[in-house]
Amino acid sequence: xxxxxxxxxxxxxxxxxxxxxxxxxxxxxxxxxxxxxxxxxxxxxxxxxxxxxxxxxxxxxxxxxxxxxxxxxxxxxxxxxxxxxxxxxxxxxxxxxxxxxxxxxxxxxxxxxxxxxxxxxxxxxxxxxxxxxxxxxxxxxxxxxxxxxxxxxxxxxxxxxxxxxxxxxxxxxxxxxxxxxxxxxxxxxxxxxxxxxxxxxxxxxxxxxxxxxxxxxxxxxxxxxxx
Amino acid sequence: xxxxxxxxxxxxxxxxxxxxxxxxxxxxxxxxxxxxxxxxxxxxxxxxxxxxxxxxxxxxxxxxxxxxxxxxxxxxxxxxxxxxxxxxxxxxxxxxxxxxxxxxxxxxxxxxxxxxxxxxxxxxxxxxxxxxxxxxxxxxxxxxxxxxxxxxxxxxxxxxxxxxxxxxxxxxxxxxxxxxxxxxxxxxxxxxxxxxxxxxxxxxxxxxxxxxxxxxxxxxxxxxxxxxxxxxxxxxxxxxxxxxxxxxxxxxxxxxxxxxxxxxxxxxxxxxxxxxxxxxxxxxxxxxxxxxxxxxxxxxxxxxxxxxxxxxxxx
Numbered sequence: 353x354x355x356x357x358x359x360x361x362x363x364x365x366x367x368x369x370x371x372x373x374x375x376x377x378x379x380x381x382x383x384x385x386x387x388x389x390x391x392x393x394x395x396x397x398x399x400x401x402x403x404x405x406x407x408x409x410x411x412x413x414x415x416x417x418x419x420x421x422x423x424x425x426x427x428x429x430x431x432x433x434x435x436x437x438x439x440x441x442x443x444x445x446x447x448x449x450x451x452x453x454x455x456x457x458x459x460x461x462x463x464x465x466x467x468x469x470x471x472x473x474x475x476x477x478x479x480x481x482x483x484x485x486x487x488x489x490x491x492x493x494x495x496x497x498x499x500x501x502x503x504x505x506x507x508x509x510x511x512x513x514x515x516x517x518x519x520x521x522x523x524x525x526x527x528x529x530x531x532x533x534x535x536x537x538x539x540x541x542x543x544x545x546x547x548x549x550x551x552x553x554x555x556x557x558x559x560x561x562x563x564x565x566x567x568x569x570x571x572x573x574x575x576x577x578x579x
Numbered sequence: 580x581x582x583x584x585x586x587x588x589x590x591x592x593x594x595x596x597x598x599x600x601x602x603x604x605x606x607x608x609x610x611x612x613x614x615x616x617x618x619x620x621x622x623x624x625x626x627x628x629x630x631x632x633x634x635x636x637x638x639x640x641x642x643x644x645x646x647x648x649x650x651x652x653x654x655x656x657x658x659x660x661x662x663x664x665x666x667x668x669x670x671x672x673x674x675x676x677x678x679x680x681x682x683x684x685x686x687x688x689x690x691x692x693x694x695x696x697x698x699x700x701x702x703x704x705x706x707x708x709x710x711x712x713x714x715x716x717x718x719x720x721x722x723x724x725x726x727x728x729x730x731x732x733x734x735x736x737x738x739x740x741x742x743x744x745x746x747x748x749x750x751x752x753x754x755x756x757x758x759x760x761x762x763x764x765x766x767x768x769x770x771x772x773x774x775x776x777x778x779x780x781x782x783x784x785x786x787x788x789x790x791x792x793x794x795x796x797x798x799x800x801x802x803x804x805x806x807x808x809x810x811x812x813x814x815x816x817x818x819x820x821x822x823x824x825x826x827x828x829x830x831x832x833x834x835x836x837x838x839x840x841x842x843x844x845x846x847x848x849x850x851x852x853x854x855x856x857x858x859x860x861x862x863x864x865x866x867x868x869x870x871x872x873x874x875x876x877x878x879x880x881x882x883x884x885x886x887x888x889x890x891x892x893x894x
Contacts, residue, residue: 414777415777415778416777416778416779416780416781416782416783419778419779419780420780425778427774427775427778430772430774430775431775432775433767433768433771433772433775433776434771434772435767435770435771436764436767436768436771440764440767440768443761443764444764444765444768444776444779444781445779445780447761447765447779447780447781447782448780490779491779494780
């Protein structure tokens, strides 16, 4: 396996019951990359295929073990514990680690300065954008090898969308590869090193963010351009 | 007139209502935690309460056969450990296999468990009432003396002082557990969003075990306090408490432990105060129909505010 690869998904077939939604999808995330997946929502459960995190096969193991192995995951909705404070949310993200927590929290508050003042506020009282930041901070605390974001800007105002994309770039600059599924394709591709465009559940276009942004077919299908 | 009002109201309605509310509150904590974390109504919860009171009685009896006179509170310590073990065994053998099944299956399993535990208690200790504490509960002389004026005289017996203080201590420990310990915050997190808890790396199975420990302990305390209050135990006592405890959990908001405490106190007080002669000489609601008050509150909450007072979950 290429040592540059952090996450590798090969020939993934997924769906709901008998219905197959993803057909032999393959995706790779390399060191220090932001990778976007552009395509329709919802793929169901994986049925076959292999997923590797570095050298470790993580196919079929339960979600909490995948997180412990180094996959930080931020769900699209319900991604914070609303009845816990911001700081308690971070503590929950750090469930499996015991040492150097103080330092880790300080690092995260430096990465997300908006959250520092709101550390004792209930996460349920935050705005959508702030919640998304709490969710990202929570996912980062475990020293993840890769960060998976499920539509991080869904339902956010344009102002917050910009902030979230800027935050994703900041996180990536700290050395963490990011794989995101995003409906705001144009902005996602602008900040991505590479992208995958899925059509009818299969890999259709792959390339750098810039190439995909300027591809007339991709533009026509996903970027709102008449090309 | 006011003197007799306060005297009668405080001693014969308010304090008993508060005591009953404490018992409901302790019982409702376990119900709301189970509901919040495991997403099912545990019908066997009342039986854990009832079993604890029988075990306490048994420990006190065994100790007395060795010439050792134990207060029920002391006897309740080994009894609550047994209750916790019972709750963990029941979960491991009867509820865990249904964890990913439709909720109705685990609810039916808990109903079956309720009948099994009650039958076991009846086989071991018999179906008849047993006197838990003998004698008449006299008012505490110090408090009576301290409030010697007739208009403020408080006739609170020691058993009620024990129940009120015991509940306050358990609540303080419970508050510390939920707000300041890792396992307590984990319980709140799993109750809030179990799927997110799992993808956050929280060991949900350990949280489930902690829930049974806390719920089992609170049920044991509620059972022993109820037995101390009524001074007798019987195999149906847990089942009779189930409706008001569910009402308390729903009133406070499902999955909100402190809501359950508030709900328990409100239901307990509402039941007792509903029997006060507010509109003349007779009680507003005959004491025989007190449980109807809890049922009415539960139904009204489910219709008009299903999320409860503290915005719990709606299923």
